[in-house]
Amino acid sequence: MADEQIEVVRTPDRYEVRVDGKAAGFTLFHADPEGRLVFPHTVVEPEFGGRGLGQVLVSRAMADVASRGETVVPLCPFVTKYLRKTEVPGLKIDWPS
Numbered sequence: 001m002a003d004e005q006i007e008v009v010r011t012p013d014r015y016e017v018r019v020d021g022k023a024a025g026f027t028l029f030h031a032d033p034e035g036r037l038v039f040p041h042t043v044v045e046p047e048f049g050g051r052g053l054g055q056v057l058v059s060r061a062m063a064d065v066a067s068r069g070e071t072v073v074p075l076c077p078f079v080t081k082y083l084r085k086t087e088v089p090g091l092k093i094d095w096p097s
Contacts, residue, residue, distance in 0.1 A: 006053070008060035015061035017044070017053050024048040027061055027079065036071040036094055042078040058082045066091035 007018050014026045025044035029037045039061075044054045058079055065072055071092040074080040083093060 006056060008057055008064075010061075010064060015057060015064070017057040017060075019048060019053070024053050025057055027057055027076065032073065036073050037065060038073040038075060039079045040075045042076045054078055055082070059086070062086075062088045062091055 004019050005021070009016050009018065013030060014028045016026045017024050023045070025042070025048060027039055027042040029039045032038050042054060042058065044057070059082070062072065062079075062083065066088050067090070069090075069092075071094055072079075072083070073094050073096060074083050075096060083091075
């Protein structure tokens, strides 16, 4: 992984993690009626598993959301676990009830 180019890119409905330009995974989101970003699902493709790319993906996605001043509603278990263990400066979280 040290020599690989890893990038996380935001599209209208997901953040994608790419390794050397190849799609390796994504975390989906959509805006709810209040304008909050709901994150329901995260996937890392099997051939890229076990390399920490899910962590990289969610870390960079949450940092980007925080930088935009948006609010997250974590429904995805992976995103929820990350946010329960990691402080993201400036990130607003609305935990589902």
